[in-house]
Amino acid sequence: MAEVPLSRGTRAGLPPAVEVPGESALARALWGVRAYGFIAAMWVRSTMVYRASFAIMLLGSFAMTALDFVGIMIMFSHVDALGGFSLHEVALLYGTSATSLGLADLVLGSFDRVGTRVRDGTMDTMLVRPVPALAQVAADRFALRRLGRVAQSGLVLCWALSGVELVGSPLTPLLLAVTVLSGAAVFGAVFVVGGAFQFWAQDAAEVQNSFTYGGATMLEFPPTVFAKDLVRGVTFVIPLAFVNWLPVLRMLGRDDPLRLPGWVDFAGPAVAVACCALAGLAWRAGLRAYRSTGS
Protein backbone atom coordinates (compact mmCIF):
# COMPACT_ATOMS: atom_id res chain seq x y z
CA MET A 1 0.00 0.00 0.00
CA ALA A 2 2.87 2.30 0.79
CA GLU A 3 4.27 2.14 -2.75
CA VAL A 4 1.31 3.82 -4.43
CA PRO A 5 2.81 6.80 -6.26
CA LEU A 6 1.21 10.21 -6.03
CA SER A 7 1.13 12.35 -9.12
CA ARG A 8 2.52 15.84 -8.88
CA GLY A 9 0.28 18.31 -7.13
CA THR A 10 -3.01 16.91 -8.29
CA ARG A 11 -4.77 17.01 -4.94
CA ALA A 12 -5.49 20.26 -3.24
CA GLY A 13 -4.30 19.13 0.19
CA LEU A 14 -0.96 17.62 -0.75
CA PRO A 15 2.01 19.63 -1.95
CA PRO A 16 3.57 18.46 -5.21
CA ALA A 17 5.79 15.38 -5.25
CA VAL A 18 5.18 13.97 -1.79
CA GLU A 19 7.44 11.00 -1.21
CA VAL A 20 5.63 8.07 0.28
CA PRO A 21 8.11 6.27 2.53
CA GLY A 22 9.23 2.68 2.68
CA GLU A 23 8.27 0.01 5.15
CA SER A 24 10.21 0.85 8.31
CA ALA A 25 7.98 1.58 11.28
CA LEU A 26 9.68 4.88 12.05
CA ALA A 27 9.41 6.09 8.45
CA ARG A 28 5.71 5.20 8.42
CA ALA A 29 5.11 7.01 11.70
CA LEU A 30 6.89 10.14 10.47
CA TRP A 31 4.95 9.96 7.23
CA GLY A 32 1.72 9.69 9.26
CA VAL A 33 2.59 12.86 11.17
CA ARG A 34 3.48 14.73 7.96
CA ALA A 35 0.28 13.58 6.29
CA TYR A 36 -1.67 14.70 9.37
CA GLY A 37 -0.08 18.11 8.90
CA PHE A 38 -1.08 18.29 5.22
CA ILE A 39 -4.70 17.30 5.88
CA ALA A 40 -5.01 19.62 8.89
CA ALA A 41 -3.56 22.50 6.84
CA MET A 42 -6.10 21.80 4.12
CA TRP A 43 -8.97 22.02 6.62
CA VAL A 44 -7.55 25.24 8.05
CA ARG A 45 -7.39 26.79 4.56
CA SER A 46 -10.95 25.69 3.86
CA THR A 47 -12.26 27.19 7.16
CA MET A 48 -10.43 30.44 6.52
CA VAL A 49 -12.59 31.03 3.44
CA TYR A 50 -15.37 32.02 5.88
CA ARG A 51 -13.39 34.25 8.23
CA ALA A 52 -16.37 35.79 10.02
CA SER A 53 -17.85 32.37 10.69
CA PHE A 54 -14.47 31.18 11.99
CA ALA A 55 -14.18 34.19 14.33
CA ILE A 56 -17.66 33.52 15.74
CA MET A 57 -16.91 29.84 16.26
CA LEU A 58 -13.57 30.66 17.93
CA LEU A 59 -15.32 33.02 20.33
CA GLY A 60 -18.10 30.49 20.87
CA SER A 61 -15.60 27.76 21.68
CA PHE A 62 -13.99 30.15 24.18
CA ALA A 63 -17.32 31.11 25.75
CA MET A 64 -18.63 27.53 25.90
CA THR A 65 -15.93 26.38 28.31
CA ALA A 66 -15.75 29.77 30.04
CA LEU A 67 -19.32 29.15 31.22
CA ASP A 68 -18.13 26.06 33.11
CA PHE A 69 -15.79 28.30 35.03
CA VAL A 70 -18.49 30.91 35.59
CA GLY A 71 -20.49 28.06 37.15
CA ILE A 72 -17.60 27.35 39.52
CA MET A 73 -17.32 31.06 40.36
CA ILE A 74 -21.05 31.20 41.16
CA MET A 75 -20.51 28.21 43.49
CA PHE A 76 -17.71 30.10 45.21
CA SER A 77 -19.88 33.21 45.55
CA HIS A 78 -21.72 31.15 48.19
CA VAL A 79 -18.82 29.29 49.82
CA ASP A 80 -15.16 29.97 50.62
CA ALA A 81 -13.97 26.44 50.03
CA LEU A 82 -15.20 23.35 48.21
CA GLY A 83 -13.95 20.03 49.58
CA GLY A 84 -11.39 22.08 51.52
CA PHE A 85 -9.99 23.80 48.40
CA SER A 86 -10.06 27.55 47.70
CA LEU A 87 -11.19 29.11 44.41
CA HIS A 88 -7.60 29.58 43.22
CA GLU A 89 -6.75 25.97 44.03
CA VAL A 90 -9.83 24.69 42.19
CA ALA A 91 -8.89 27.01 39.33
CA LEU A 92 -5.49 25.32 39.17
CA LEU A 93 -7.20 21.93 38.87
CA TYR A 94 -9.61 23.38 36.30
CA GLY A 95 -6.83 25.01 34.30
CA THR A 96 -4.66 21.89 34.09
CA SER A 97 -7.55 19.53 33.33
CA ALA A 98 -9.23 21.77 30.76
CA THR A 99 -5.97 22.69 29.01
CA SER A 100 -5.03 19.03 28.66
CA LEU A 101 -8.46 18.14 27.29
CA GLY A 102 -8.41 21.22 25.03
CA LEU A 103 -5.07 20.23 23.49
CA ALA A 104 -6.21 16.63 22.96
CA ASP A 105 -9.49 17.87 21.46
CA LEU A 106 -7.64 20.24 19.12
CA VAL A 107 -5.35 17.51 17.80
CA LEU A 108 -7.61 14.44 17.96
CA GLY A 109 -11.13 15.81 18.38
CA SER A 110 -12.61 14.13 15.30
CA PHE A 111 -12.64 10.54 16.53
CA ASP A 112 -16.34 10.67 17.34
CA ARG A 113 -16.98 10.64 13.59
CA VAL A 114 -15.62 7.12 13.10
CA GLY A 115 -19.04 5.56 13.69
CA THR A 116 -20.66 7.78 11.07
CA ARG A 117 -17.92 6.92 8.57
CA VAL A 118 -18.33 3.20 9.22
CA ARG A 119 -22.08 3.49 8.77
CA ASP A 120 -22.07 5.48 5.53
CA GLY A 121 -19.12 3.60 4.07
CA THR A 122 -16.72 6.56 3.72
CA MET A 123 -14.20 4.73 5.91
CA ASP A 124 -13.34 2.71 2.77
CA THR A 125 -11.98 5.83 1.07
CA MET A 126 -9.58 6.35 3.94
CA LEU A 127 -8.25 2.82 3.73
CA VAL A 128 -7.30 3.00 0.04
CA ARG A 129 -5.30 6.21 0.44
CA PRO A 130 -1.55 5.83 1.02
CA VAL A 131 -1.77 7.48 4.43
CA PRO A 132 -2.29 5.69 7.77
CA ALA A 133 -5.99 5.64 8.64
CA LEU A 134 -5.21 6.89 12.15
CA ALA A 135 -3.65 10.06 10.76
CA GLN A 136 -6.56 10.61 8.39
CA VAL A 137 -9.25 10.13 11.03
CA ALA A 138 -7.34 12.35 13.45
CA ALA A 139 -6.98 15.17 10.93
CA ASP A 140 -10.49 14.80 9.51
CA ARG A 141 -12.35 18.14 9.84
CA PHE A 142 -9.46 19.58 11.84
CA ALA A 143 -11.03 22.55 13.65
CA LEU A 144 -8.73 25.41 14.55
CA ARG A 145 -11.62 27.03 16.46
CA ARG A 146 -10.87 24.58 19.28
CA LEU A 147 -7.96 26.89 20.12
CA GLY A 148 -10.67 28.94 21.82
CA ARG A 149 -11.03 26.26 24.49
CA VAL A 150 -7.26 26.00 24.94
CA ALA A 151 -6.96 29.79 25.26
CA GLN A 152 -9.74 29.98 27.84
CA SER A 153 -8.36 27.22 30.03
CA GLY A 154 -4.82 28.59 29.62
CA LEU A 155 -6.02 31.95 30.94
CA VAL A 156 -7.67 30.32 33.95
CA LEU A 157 -4.44 28.39 34.58
CA CYS A 158 -2.39 31.63 34.55
CA TRP A 159 -4.90 33.32 36.85
CA ALA A 160 -4.76 30.34 39.23
CA LEU A 161 -0.95 30.42 39.30
CA SER A 162 -1.06 34.11 40.25
CA GLY A 163 -3.06 33.29 43.37
CA VAL A 164 -1.62 30.09 44.85
CA GLU A 165 1.62 29.34 46.67
CA LEU A 166 3.18 26.31 45.01
CA VAL A 167 5.41 24.23 47.24
CA GLY A 168 8.37 22.41 45.88
CA SER A 169 11.53 22.79 43.97
CA PRO A 170 12.61 25.08 41.11
CA LEU A 171 11.51 22.18 38.92
CA THR A 172 7.84 22.86 39.69
CA PRO A 173 7.19 24.85 36.46
CA LEU A 174 8.67 21.94 34.52
CA LEU A 175 6.44 19.49 36.40
CA LEU A 176 3.43 21.66 35.52
CA ALA A 177 4.29 21.70 31.81
CA VAL A 178 4.93 17.95 31.76
CA THR A 179 1.65 17.40 33.62
CA VAL A 180 -0.40 19.33 31.07
CA LEU A 181 1.27 17.59 28.12
CA SER A 182 1.02 14.06 29.51
CA GLY A 183 -2.57 14.82 30.53
CA ALA A 184 -3.26 15.75 26.91
CA ALA A 185 -1.71 12.43 25.84
CA VAL A 186 -3.94 10.47 28.26
CA PHE A 187 -7.06 12.23 26.96
CA GLY A 188 -5.82 11.70 23.40
CA ALA A 189 -5.53 7.97 24.09
CA VAL A 190 -9.11 7.97 25.39
CA PHE A 191 -10.25 9.67 22.15
CA VAL A 192 -8.49 6.99 20.06
CA VAL A 193 -9.89 4.10 22.13
CA GLY A 194 -13.35 5.69 21.80
CA GLY A 195 -12.83 5.84 18.03
CA ALA A 196 -11.73 2.20 17.89
CA PHE A 197 -14.78 1.17 19.94
CA GLN A 198 -17.05 2.62 17.26
CA PHE A 199 -15.87 -0.01 14.76
CA TRP A 200 -17.93 -2.44 16.84
CA ALA A 201 -20.67 -0.15 18.14
CA GLN A 202 -21.19 2.52 15.55
CA ASP A 203 -23.85 4.50 17.35
CA ALA A 204 -22.08 4.53 20.69
CA ALA A 205 -19.92 7.60 20.04
CA GLU A 206 -21.53 9.30 23.02
CA VAL A 207 -19.93 6.87 25.48
CA GLN A 208 -16.52 8.45 25.04
CA ASN A 209 -17.95 11.78 26.22
CA SER A 210 -18.28 10.20 29.67
CA PHE A 211 -14.55 9.64 29.85
CA THR A 212 -13.31 12.77 28.06
CA TYR A 213 -15.71 15.59 28.99
CA GLY A 214 -17.02 13.74 32.05
CA GLY A 215 -13.50 12.88 33.17
CA ALA A 216 -12.28 16.44 32.63
CA THR A 217 -15.25 17.83 34.60
CA MET A 218 -14.41 15.51 37.46
CA LEU A 219 -10.74 16.53 37.46
CA GLU A 220 -11.79 20.20 37.69
CA PHE A 221 -12.88 19.53 41.26
CA PRO A 222 -10.70 18.31 44.13
CA PRO A 223 -10.71 14.52 44.74
CA THR A 224 -11.92 15.14 48.29
CA VAL A 225 -15.33 15.99 46.80
CA PHE A 226 -15.88 12.52 45.38
CA ALA A 227 -16.54 9.13 46.94
CA LYS A 228 -13.38 7.10 47.50
CA ASP A 229 -14.46 4.30 45.16
CA LEU A 230 -14.94 6.79 42.35
CA VAL A 231 -11.45 8.22 43.01
CA ARG A 232 -10.05 4.68 43.00
CA GLY A 233 -11.77 4.04 39.69
CA VAL A 234 -10.22 7.06 37.96
CA THR A 235 -6.82 6.20 39.43
CA PHE A 236 -6.53 2.51 38.63
CA VAL A 237 -9.15 1.69 35.99
CA ILE A 238 -9.06 4.74 33.73
CA PRO A 239 -5.89 6.48 34.91
CA LEU A 240 -7.30 10.00 34.77
CA ALA A 241 -5.98 10.87 38.25
CA PHE A 242 -2.52 11.12 36.69
CA VAL A 243 -3.74 13.88 34.35
CA ASN A 244 -3.69 16.47 37.11
CA TRP A 245 -4.91 15.32 40.53
CA LEU A 246 -1.73 13.62 41.77
CA PRO A 247 0.86 16.15 40.50
CA VAL A 248 -1.24 19.20 41.37
CA LEU A 249 -1.97 17.93 44.88
CA ARG A 250 1.80 17.63 45.37
CA MET A 251 2.33 21.19 44.08
CA LEU A 252 -0.32 22.43 46.50
CA GLY A 253 1.26 20.45 49.34
CA ARG A 254 -1.82 18.29 49.94
CA ASP A 255 -2.12 14.57 50.60
CA ASP A 256 -3.94 12.50 48.04
CA PRO A 257 -6.99 10.74 49.48
CA LEU A 258 -5.75 7.28 48.48
CA ARG A 259 -2.37 7.78 50.25
CA LEU A 260 -0.34 6.51 47.33
CA PRO A 261 3.48 6.56 47.58
CA GLY A 262 5.07 9.90 46.65
CA TRP A 263 6.83 8.82 43.45
CA VAL A 264 3.42 8.10 41.88
CA ASP A 265 2.93 11.86 41.51
CA PHE A 266 5.64 11.87 38.83
CA ALA A 267 4.33 8.83 36.96
CA GLY A 268 2.22 10.95 34.57
CA PRO A 269 4.48 10.64 31.50
CA ALA A 270 4.92 6.88 31.96
CA VAL A 271 1.16 6.43 32.34
CA ALA A 272 0.64 8.57 29.23
CA VAL A 273 3.03 6.42 27.19
CA ALA A 274 1.31 3.24 28.39
CA CYS A 275 -2.12 4.68 27.54
CA CYS A 276 -0.99 5.67 24.05
CA ALA A 277 0.46 2.19 23.44
CA LEU A 278 -2.80 0.57 24.56
CA ALA A 279 -4.77 2.99 22.41
CA GLY A 280 -2.61 2.08 19.42
CA LEU A 281 -3.34 -1.61 19.96
CA ALA A 282 -7.07 -0.90 20.38
CA TRP A 283 -7.09 1.09 17.14
CA ARG A 284 -5.36 -1.74 15.24
CA ALA A 285 -7.82 -4.27 16.60
CA GLY A 286 -10.72 -1.99 15.65
CA LEU A 287 -9.42 -1.45 12.15
CA ARG A 288 -8.95 -5.22 11.66
CA ALA A 289 -12.54 -5.82 12.81
CA TYR A 290 -13.82 -3.33 10.24
CA ARG A 291 -16.09 -4.80 7.61
CA SER A 292 -17.04 -2.44 4.85
CA THR A 293 -20.71 -1.77 4.27
CA GLY A 294 -20.08 -3.29 0.87
CA SER A 295 -21.78 -0.53 -1.03
Place this chain on the structure above:
Amino acid sequence: MRLHGVYFAVAAGSFRRYATYRIATAAGIFTNTVFGFILAYTFLALWSERPGLGGYDQAQALTFVWMGQAMLAAAALIGGGFQDELQERIRTGDVVIDLYRPVDLQLWWLTADLGRAAFHLLGRGIVPVAVGAFFFELALPSSPLVWLAFLVSVTLGVVTGFGLRYLFALSAFWLLDGSGLNMLSTLLSMFFSGMLLPLTVFPGVFGEVVRMLPWAATMQVPVDVLLGEYRGAEVLDAFGFQAVWALALLAAGRALQSLATRKVVVQGG
Protein backbone atom coordinates in the same frame (compact mmCIF):
# COMPACT_ATOMS: atom_id res chain seq x y z
CA MET B 1 -59.85 15.40 11.73
CA ARG B 2 -57.66 14.13 8.90
CA LEU B 3 -55.00 16.68 9.67
CA HIS B 4 -54.94 15.67 13.32
CA GLY B 5 -54.12 12.20 12.07
CA VAL B 6 -51.21 13.50 10.02
CA TYR B 7 -49.60 15.31 12.94
CA PHE B 8 -50.14 12.32 15.19
CA ALA B 9 -48.47 10.11 12.59
CA VAL B 10 -45.52 12.54 12.39
CA ALA B 11 -45.06 12.43 16.16
CA ALA B 12 -45.39 8.63 16.28
CA GLY B 13 -42.98 8.24 13.37
CA SER B 14 -40.45 10.48 15.06
CA PHE B 15 -40.78 8.48 18.29
CA ARG B 16 -40.14 5.23 16.40
CA ARG B 17 -37.27 6.74 14.44
CA TYR B 18 -35.33 7.59 17.59
CA ALA B 19 -36.33 4.28 19.19
CA THR B 20 -34.54 2.48 16.33
CA TYR B 21 -31.08 3.49 17.54
CA ARG B 22 -30.82 1.25 20.58
CA ILE B 23 -27.06 1.34 20.99
CA ALA B 24 -27.09 5.14 20.78
CA THR B 25 -29.79 5.18 23.47
CA ALA B 26 -27.74 2.88 25.70
CA ALA B 27 -24.67 5.07 25.13
CA GLY B 28 -26.72 8.12 26.07
CA ILE B 29 -28.02 6.50 29.25
CA PHE B 30 -24.46 5.57 30.23
CA THR B 31 -23.16 9.10 29.64
CA ASN B 32 -26.06 10.77 31.47
CA THR B 33 -25.50 8.44 34.42
CA VAL B 34 -21.76 9.15 34.58
CA PHE B 35 -22.37 12.91 34.48
CA GLY B 36 -25.11 12.45 37.08
CA PHE B 37 -22.59 10.90 39.48
CA ILE B 38 -19.96 13.60 38.89
CA LEU B 39 -22.38 16.50 39.31
CA ALA B 40 -24.10 14.83 42.29
CA TYR B 41 -20.82 14.77 44.22
CA THR B 42 -19.99 18.40 43.41
CA PHE B 43 -23.51 19.41 44.49
CA LEU B 44 -23.11 17.35 47.68
CA ALA B 45 -19.91 19.25 48.47
CA LEU B 46 -21.60 22.59 47.81
CA TRP B 47 -24.73 21.80 49.80
CA SER B 48 -22.82 20.37 52.75
CA GLU B 49 -20.97 23.71 52.99
CA ARG B 50 -24.17 25.71 52.55
CA PRO B 51 -27.27 23.69 53.51
CA GLY B 52 -30.44 25.17 52.09
CA LEU B 53 -28.67 27.01 49.27
CA GLY B 54 -31.14 28.20 46.64
CA GLY B 55 -34.03 27.00 48.79
CA TYR B 56 -33.14 23.31 48.33
CA ASP B 57 -32.08 20.81 50.95
CA GLN B 58 -29.44 18.23 50.04
CA ALA B 59 -31.86 15.59 48.75
CA GLN B 60 -33.61 18.21 46.59
CA ALA B 61 -30.30 19.42 45.17
CA LEU B 62 -29.38 15.84 44.23
CA THR B 63 -32.81 15.33 42.69
CA PHE B 64 -32.15 18.47 40.65
CA VAL B 65 -28.95 16.91 39.26
CA TRP B 66 -30.54 13.60 38.29
CA MET B 67 -33.72 15.12 36.84
CA GLY B 68 -31.49 17.46 34.84
CA GLN B 69 -29.66 14.47 33.36
CA ALA B 70 -32.99 12.76 32.68
CA MET B 71 -34.33 15.80 30.82
CA LEU B 72 -31.09 16.67 29.02
CA ALA B 73 -31.91 14.79 25.82
CA ALA B 74 -35.70 15.21 25.98
CA ALA B 75 -35.57 19.00 26.21
CA ALA B 76 -32.50 19.11 23.90
CA LEU B 77 -30.78 21.29 26.49
CA ILE B 78 -27.28 21.02 25.07
CA GLY B 79 -28.10 20.54 21.41
CA GLY B 80 -29.60 17.62 19.57
CA GLY B 81 -33.16 17.73 18.38
CA PHE B 82 -34.37 18.84 15.02
CA GLN B 83 -32.55 22.06 14.20
CA ASP B 84 -29.51 20.56 12.42
CA GLU B 85 -31.80 18.56 10.17
CA LEU B 86 -34.04 21.51 9.32
CA GLN B 87 -31.03 23.73 8.65
CA GLU B 88 -29.54 21.12 6.34
CA ARG B 89 -32.83 20.99 4.44
CA ILE B 90 -32.83 24.77 4.16
CA ARG B 91 -29.23 24.78 2.93
CA THR B 92 -29.77 22.08 0.31
CA GLY B 93 -33.16 23.41 -0.74
CA ASP B 94 -35.08 20.32 0.37
CA VAL B 95 -37.18 22.59 2.57
CA VAL B 96 -39.15 23.37 -0.60
CA ILE B 97 -40.57 19.85 -0.44
CA ASP B 98 -41.64 20.53 3.15
CA LEU B 99 -43.26 23.78 2.09
CA TYR B 100 -45.48 22.33 -0.62
CA ARG B 101 -46.77 19.57 1.60
CA PRO B 102 -50.36 20.28 2.66
CA VAL B 103 -49.25 20.66 6.27
CA ASP B 104 -47.91 23.53 8.31
CA LEU B 105 -44.11 23.71 8.46
CA GLN B 106 -43.93 24.81 12.11
CA LEU B 107 -46.50 22.30 13.34
CA TRP B 108 -44.81 19.52 11.37
CA TRP B 109 -41.48 20.10 13.10
CA LEU B 110 -43.14 20.74 16.46
CA THR B 111 -44.95 17.41 16.42
CA ALA B 112 -41.80 15.64 15.21
CA ASP B 113 -39.87 17.22 18.07
CA LEU B 114 -42.55 16.21 20.59
CA GLY B 115 -42.34 12.61 19.37
CA ARG B 116 -38.57 12.67 19.77
CA ALA B 117 -38.81 14.25 23.22
CA ALA B 118 -41.32 11.63 24.36
CA PHE B 119 -38.93 8.86 23.38
CA HIS B 120 -35.93 10.58 24.95
CA LEU B 121 -37.80 11.22 28.21
CA LEU B 122 -38.74 7.54 28.51
CA GLY B 123 -35.71 5.96 26.87
CA ARG B 124 -33.01 8.15 28.33
CA GLY B 125 -34.70 9.57 31.41
CA ILE B 126 -35.94 6.70 33.55
CA VAL B 127 -32.74 4.66 33.97
CA PRO B 128 -30.46 7.54 35.13
CA VAL B 129 -33.04 8.63 37.74
CA ALA B 130 -33.42 5.03 38.93
CA VAL B 131 -29.64 4.70 39.29
CA GLY B 132 -29.51 8.06 41.05
CA ALA B 133 -32.28 7.04 43.45
CA PHE B 134 -30.42 3.79 44.19
CA PHE B 135 -27.13 5.46 45.14
CA PHE B 136 -28.32 8.76 46.62
CA GLU B 137 -31.18 9.92 48.78
CA LEU B 138 -33.46 11.80 46.39
CA ALA B 139 -36.54 13.88 47.12
CA LEU B 140 -38.86 12.25 44.59
CA PRO B 141 -42.55 12.93 45.25
CA SER B 142 -44.90 10.10 46.14
CA SER B 143 -48.09 11.76 44.94
CA PRO B 144 -49.09 10.78 41.38
CA LEU B 145 -50.62 14.25 41.00
CA VAL B 146 -47.20 15.87 41.34
CA TRP B 147 -45.78 13.52 38.71
CA LEU B 148 -48.70 14.41 36.44
CA ALA B 149 -48.02 18.13 36.97
CA PHE B 150 -44.36 17.44 36.21
CA LEU B 151 -45.28 15.76 32.90
CA VAL B 152 -47.46 18.75 31.94
CA SER B 153 -44.62 21.09 32.83
CA VAL B 154 -42.03 19.07 30.89
CA THR B 155 -44.31 19.13 27.83
CA LEU B 156 -44.72 22.90 28.10
CA GLY B 157 -40.95 23.15 28.57
CA VAL B 158 -40.26 21.13 25.42
CA VAL B 159 -42.66 23.35 23.46
CA THR B 160 -40.92 26.48 24.82
CA GLY B 161 -37.53 24.99 23.95
CA PHE B 162 -38.84 24.18 20.49
CA GLY B 163 -39.98 27.79 20.08
CA LEU B 164 -36.48 29.01 20.87
CA ARG B 165 -34.72 26.44 18.70
CA TYR B 166 -37.09 27.04 15.79
CA LEU B 167 -36.09 30.72 15.74
CA PHE B 168 -32.40 29.75 15.66
CA ALA B 169 -33.03 27.10 13.01
CA LEU B 170 -34.84 29.54 10.70
CA SER B 171 -31.78 31.80 10.72
CA ALA B 172 -30.38 29.37 8.13
CA PHE B 173 -32.68 30.99 5.54
CA TRP B 174 -30.45 34.07 5.77
CA LEU B 175 -27.09 32.69 6.93
CA LEU B 176 -27.07 29.25 5.20
CA ASP B 177 -24.41 28.11 7.71
CA GLY B 178 -26.13 28.14 11.07
CA SER B 179 -23.35 26.52 13.10
CA GLY B 180 -22.29 29.77 14.78
CA LEU B 181 -25.81 30.62 15.93
CA ASN B 182 -26.45 27.01 16.94
CA MET B 183 -23.46 27.24 19.22
CA LEU B 184 -24.91 30.44 20.71
CA SER B 185 -28.25 28.68 21.17
CA THR B 186 -26.57 25.79 23.02
CA LEU B 187 -24.56 28.22 25.17
CA LEU B 188 -27.64 30.17 26.22
CA SER B 189 -29.60 27.01 26.91
CA MET B 190 -26.83 25.39 28.94
CA PHE B 191 -26.37 28.42 31.14
CA PHE B 192 -29.90 29.79 31.50
CA SER B 193 -31.93 26.56 31.71
CA GLY B 194 -30.44 25.48 35.03
CA MET B 195 -28.34 22.70 33.47
CA LEU B 196 -25.09 24.12 34.85
CA LEU B 197 -26.41 25.20 38.24
CA PRO B 198 -29.96 25.71 39.53
CA LEU B 199 -31.09 29.23 38.59
CA THR B 200 -32.13 29.78 42.23
CA VAL B 201 -28.41 29.79 43.10
CA PHE B 202 -27.60 32.65 40.70
CA PRO B 203 -26.92 35.74 42.79
CA GLY B 204 -28.93 38.97 43.14
CA VAL B 205 -30.68 40.86 40.34
CA PHE B 206 -28.89 38.71 37.76
CA GLY B 207 -30.58 35.67 39.26
CA GLU B 208 -33.98 37.35 39.22
CA VAL B 209 -33.62 38.29 35.55
CA VAL B 210 -32.38 34.82 34.60
CA ARG B 211 -35.40 33.19 36.23
CA MET B 212 -37.76 35.26 34.03
CA LEU B 213 -36.11 34.23 30.73
CA PRO B 214 -37.68 31.57 28.48
CA TRP B 215 -34.82 29.13 29.10
CA ALA B 216 -35.98 28.86 32.73
CA ALA B 217 -39.19 27.30 31.40
CA THR B 218 -37.28 24.44 29.76
CA MET B 219 -35.71 22.85 32.83
CA GLN B 220 -35.75 24.93 36.04
CA VAL B 221 -39.56 25.22 36.18
CA PRO B 222 -40.36 21.53 35.48
CA VAL B 223 -37.85 20.37 38.12
CA ASP B 224 -39.23 22.89 40.62
CA VAL B 225 -42.72 21.52 39.93
CA LEU B 226 -41.43 18.03 40.70
CA LEU B 227 -39.67 19.21 43.86
CA GLY B 228 -42.91 20.76 45.12
CA GLU B 229 -41.53 24.32 45.12
CA TYR B 230 -44.93 25.48 43.88
CA ARG B 231 -47.60 24.87 46.50
CA GLY B 232 -51.17 24.05 45.49
CA ALA B 233 -52.55 26.46 42.93
CA GLU B 234 -49.14 28.09 42.45
CA VAL B 235 -48.47 25.27 39.97
CA LEU B 236 -50.89 27.04 37.65
CA ASP B 237 -48.65 30.13 37.79
CA ALA B 238 -45.73 27.96 36.72
CA PHE B 239 -47.75 26.51 33.84
CA GLY B 240 -48.85 30.04 32.93
CA PHE B 241 -45.27 31.31 32.84
CA GLN B 242 -44.30 28.46 30.53
CA ALA B 243 -47.38 28.77 28.34
CA VAL B 244 -46.92 32.52 27.84
CA TRP B 245 -43.33 32.04 26.70
CA ALA B 246 -44.27 29.05 24.53
CA LEU B 247 -47.05 30.98 22.78
CA ALA B 248 -44.94 34.13 22.35
CA LEU B 249 -42.05 32.15 20.87
CA LEU B 250 -44.30 30.10 18.59
CA ALA B 251 -45.89 33.34 17.35
CA ALA B 252 -42.45 34.85 16.74
CA GLY B 253 -41.44 31.68 14.91
CA ARG B 254 -44.53 31.93 12.74
CA ALA B 255 -43.79 35.58 11.88
CA LEU B 256 -40.17 34.76 11.04
CA GLN B 257 -41.32 31.78 8.98
CA SER B 258 -43.61 33.91 6.82
CA LEU B 259 -40.73 36.36 6.27
CA ALA B 260 -38.39 33.51 5.39
CA THR B 261 -40.69 31.66 3.03
CA ARG B 262 -41.32 34.88 1.13
CA LYS B 263 -37.69 34.87 0.06
CA VAL B 264 -37.52 31.21 -1.00
CA VAL B 265 -37.02 30.95 -4.74
CA VAL B 266 -37.60 27.60 -6.41
CA GLN B 267 -35.33 27.01 -9.36
CA GLY B 268 -36.54 25.25 -12.48
CA GLY B 269 -39.81 23.46 -12.85
